[in-house]
Amino acid sequence: MFHIKRNLPHWERALRIISGVALGWLAFSGQFQGTLNWIIIASAVTMVMTAFVGFCPACAMVGRKYLDN
Secondary structure, eight states: OOOOOOOSOHHHHHHHHHHHHHHHHHHHTTSOOTHHHHHHHHHHHHHHHHHHHTOOHHHHHTTOOOOOO
16 A cells, blocks of 8 residues: 655644644735735645645655654
8 A cells, every 4th residue: 555654743744734724814814815825825735735644745855754653
């Protein structure tokens, strides 16, 4: 079966969820419009998804590893 090797510690996963929800609230509060709003939404979704999966492709590209799987 397919197994993803996680590279995010638990504390960072929690921080990413909190940050993603905050960015999502900011995007849907109506304070920003246009392209900037779409960038904020994409960032929020990316943060929450990487937190739930436990794997960040950008961190993997620079060689970051989390040994406590």
